Amino acid sequence: MKSLRAALAKLPAYLWSGWGAVASLLLLVAAWELVAQQYGPLVLPDPRSAFATLAHSLALGDAGPELMATARRALAGFASSVLVGSALGLLAGVSMTASMMSRPIVTVLLGTPPIAWLVLAMLWFGASDGTPVFTVFVAAFPVVFVGAMQGARTLDNQLKTMARAFALPPRMMFLDVYLPHVVSYLFPAWISALGISWKVVVMAELLSSPDGVGAALAVARSQLDTAATMSWIVAVVGLLLAVEYLLLEPLKREVERWREPGAAPGGAAT
């Protein structure tokens, strides 16, 4: 409760620090505008028309359901990869044999292109939600797995011995010794996995689904509608930015506050 309050208290400062990020994004938009002026709207429509197209389709109610469908599939795949990857990765990290055995398998999984999984998934699941969800799961799983395994492998033996010497009960052993360490490995892995999920789901939808942002992109491509294409890209990337910087990054900062040089534990000092 205390840490939640401390996190909320720091939110304005965090948002204010976002101006730098906003400025660099605007620079990117300016470059986009420049290229658009150079090559004309068929090659690259200017940002304003892309944003206008997005606003228009949002107002019409076309974009909402597509984005929802995409988000649903991405999050379903992401959630299952987080659950399964974290659990299996931690188990593998606890046992030396398991981690040695799983390393080459993980390399194979990481090395297999998602598009190859997508072809298999289309054969197995057809045009159902299963295809994008499975592809997302397979693409994100090894990243989470490796993070969890590293977290469990690198548990500090000295701290474990200390905790045993002071007879910490199992619950405290888990919550106060193991978990904070493992989380510091899991969290970055989860964030990368989310980025992967978001990219892979659009690709999977483009080839396999009747609806969702990927399907909408396929339609825009067949109609040579570059403005619509750019508006979908803006929507997807905007959502990812929002989830990452408004949800995950503040959460990560709160969880890893002990790493910062100038940090003080929230609420512990009175």
Next chain:
Amino acid sequence: MTGAVAPALRVRGLQHAFGRETVLEGIDLELAAGEVVALVGPSGCGKTTLLHLCAQLQIADRGTIDDGFATRACMFQQPRLLPWKSALDNIAIVLAARGVGRDEREHRAREIGLRLGLAHEDFAKFPHQLSGGMQSRVALARALVVEPDLLLLDEPFSALDIGLREEMYRLLLDHLAARRVGVLMITHDLAEAVRLSGRILVMAAHPGRIVARIALDAPVAARDDEWIYQATARLLSRAEVRDSFGLPPLHAGRGRPARAPSASIGSDLRIVEGAPVLPFVRRTQRC
């Protein structure tokens, strides 16, 4: 457990091996309440293993450890603080493990922390924001906050500079003076052993065994730098000690220093021989 008898740590015939290598053999020692016993020896002679066995962090292959003390606490070579917890929580966590309520444990942690030289603003800091000396204070506070009857120290101050080390000794001795705590401390620093302990057990390696037992009969409070220097020099002139640390034997005869340190100082503060060296150790000494 031991009834009316004063609590003590009794180790009998301890033997331990890692794989096929015997690290400890025939270890006997006894530690009573209020007594400070130092284990000195070269690196790799099994000191830390012996301490871990006494702390019941490992199970011995053979022999018995009878720990009659009610509460036990450890300090390690490194502070070993949880990096994600504040200094206060690092101290209080061992009380939490004993089911002490939040307010009381924070109060007690704060009290002992202040006594050991932590400032109010240090309690909220994370370990990496504290200097090495402050981290050691937190680690000492964590060990003392449970008011242990048996304190197991594994070279806890070896990384500190000499001034800080002196201060930590003083803080530790103040605490020991107030309570009858049994202390088993590991060190490879003979001067540290001479400074703090009532008995010194000299260990040798391959396999780890006790080769000499030396009692220091001077009260700890009366030991000044000069006395410590003299006593350390005399300890270092003993054949078992030189042999254990791999030092070349002294020229002038068996275990006697070529020039004995001045006897004018510390003539009343003698090093006296304690229990005789175990016969079996004598046999294996030259192996």
